[in-house]
Amino acid sequence: MDIPYTVEVRRDTGLNNGKIGIWLFLASEVMLFGALFASYILIRVGSPSWPRGDTILDVPLATFNTIVLISSSVTMVMAWASLMRRQFGKFRIYMGATILFGLVFLIVKYFEYSHHFAIGEYPSHNNFLAVYYTLTGLHMLHVIGGMVVNAYFWGPGAKLYQTNPVWFTNRVEHSGLFWHFVDLVWIFLFPTLYLL
Amino acid sequence: MSHPTGVDHHKPHAAHEVHHEELGFWRKYVFSTDHKVIGIQYAVTGMLFLLFGFVLMMLMRWNLAYPGVPLPIIGTLFGDARMPGGTMLPEFYNELGAMHGTIMVFLGVVPLAVGGFGNFVLPLQIGAPDMAFPKINMMSYWCLFLGGITMLGSFFVPGGAAQSGWTSYTPLSVIAGSGQTWWLVGMIFLITSSLLGALNFLTTTIQLRAKGLTFMRFPFFVWAQFVTSFLLLLAFPPLEAAGVMQLMDRVAGTSFFMPSGLVVSGQVLANAGGGNTVLWQHLFWFLAHPEVYVLILPAMGIVAEIIANNTRKPLWGYRAMVYSIVFLGFVSFIVWAHHMFMTGMGTAMAAFFQTTTMIISIPSIVILTSLMLSLWGGSIRFNTPMLFAVAFLPMFGIGGLTGLPLGLNISDIPLHDTYYVIAHFHYVVAPGTIFALFAGIYYWYPKATGRMMNETLGRIHFWGSLVMMNVVFMPMFIVGLAGVSRRLFDAGSAYDFAQPVMQWNVVSSWGAWLMGIFQIPFIFNFFWSIRNGKTVSANPWEATTIEWAAPSPPPHGNFAVEPQAYRGPYEYSVPGAAKDFTPQHEAT
């Protein structure tokens, strides 16, 4: 059975189902990270003192990671734009780059975390670290999730392009929205944790 | 619409033909993506958990009526860790209490009211072939299932299931046994299930409604599920975040919720401290207040449908009800700290939350009053669904009105955490929501099965339940006003001030056990009628809403021809019409 408006837009809303679905999901994610930010605020405000981010964390490394993630957002939107131009080869390259950038981000985080663990800075050590690990950890899970979906569309999922390129383009767009959101969260996380 | 590129897959939605291969047993009945199958899965799961939660309560009520007395026969089944010699240990009571609440709210009512009724009825009522995302719908059910398994499994871990209340307040929950970790993991599954379901419902309602079905032509049930889904979508994530943080506190030794210098059993805890224990309450209640509206809104939706149908009149004040329910949804996000008046907030914020709490009672009253006024001048048919639906009104009225003193700081002080609170919220959920859910089961059972449930058994179920609900919960107001705290395993028998009211606990307990007996006709009826109930065609209740246009039960894809809406949802007794009802989807 065909579900209406899976691919074509409904006239009065101007949207297809997937577009609404992904934005609703992002709305819930805003509330998820909102709760974590609210917790951070409450714990920090109630603390007699709080270290400045750069005294514990590696700002140059994180700045590099920020640039990596922003770049991945650009390659993601370029991947979608390539599909809009029906340039499947270019899509493959840009999507591949997006996944690679994600991988670089994860590798850098791995180095960050292992450095802290090596000098005994675990989440239990103090609340600054607890907040840092939880916020970046949950963000990282979202990066991994996004990469898995992107890898699916780069690989096995790409055959949908042969039978229904419009639907495939839309799905990549929706996956891109999730990826941009992950970048957006980092744009706030980075200064909040590392610079303040 | 032009399609300059890409293949046009827009097939005309006329007669539905099975053009795909026949599905095997597992894909058809277990891992189905059909909203009706999923709805029934949710409903049956929900009902089983309601029964289980009820049994937990019946056990608790033994110790509340007869503290310290061994429970005959059954008591010995629980082993020495829980009931040595058949006498209940306080830890076991706490286990029962925490899990009763958790299971009733998250595994009983919500799966039945939202997952069950929402999934089954909503697409049919808006004339859709299924939900917008059928596969995600299936996944959301299995997430619930996993959550349920986790919660049940937690009873078997060393130390038993969660024991820190359904509210899991820190720091107690952080230092509690491993059952609490299972609770947290279970909650993450359940929350994920609700989030996936919510975005499905919202997308479906917006996008898949039939031609001509504008928002102000929606049955009130659709509005109720729509607002409920927004509440689930936006209010649940903070609890998920809080759950992760509590897990971190328990498993990774962090101190999100742990204050400095906490002493447990004479020892200072070795954690870093510096956490904020009230933070848990903020995050928990940010969800849990909208959650109570998740519990009541679908019920109001069900009652509205049944009242319109059985008075043969349109609902009174439909527009006001719609505005009220939307307004209620908004305001429900800014009242939560009325659960936290005793946590030391200053007068300004307390005043803010008291004000918003008083304001939120207004839309509830508008909806309740509209439903009551809808009865006036109607040709009322007192079938079983209608009995439950009408009983809902005064019961919800009692529940709602008794909430008002709790919403004001000054009167909350003596009432907070007493049996008064238990009585208040149970009136809303038990003879409130659950009665509405019973009504819905009796009402939509013929649509789902093609058969009616037995009326006589229904009436026995109804009268017995109505009387017993009041026998159980009315005395609790008295007990609470006397000052007896909730969550005491012996109902306050150790306190002098409680002695004058202790007898009422016996009354409540016997009411509860008798209420259990009165559910037997319902359970029997539910299964017996599948094979032996009177067979019906599409519209046995002569109702106007679109779900009654589909066959009973509807096939995969629901409608042979895509329906269209030509009028409002409750065109009953239209002057000059041939029948006393004009269905929404009929052209003339």
Add this chain to the structure above:
Amino acid sequence: MSSDHHDSSGHAAGDHAADIDKHVRVYITVFIALMVLTIITVAISYLHLSVPVAVTIAMIVALIKGSLVAGYFMHLVSEQKLIYAVMALTVAFFVVLLALPVLTHENGYWIPDAAPAAAHSEGAH
């Protein structure tokens, strides 16, 4: 871009390729802006301003960067009304969630750590 003829992906039919070219130019511009703003926000952090001032500036920069990503990469500038409505509602509740707990905390009395020495969190002090 709420023109009448939308193809399946909700974007204007007709001069498809030229449209995308315009978009791509925007993406590159936004990318450069984001890089610059990142450098700026890191550079400002080296000034070690007081916490309230630093937070304000950092959040303003982050908001600008976030708006660029949301507006242009996520196409919010040309999205449908329904999406705006959902996000507006969400942002409202987001603000409530961030603001109200702190207000209840600040407004009432809160016993700060009575014994900072007992909490052996070297990094925190």
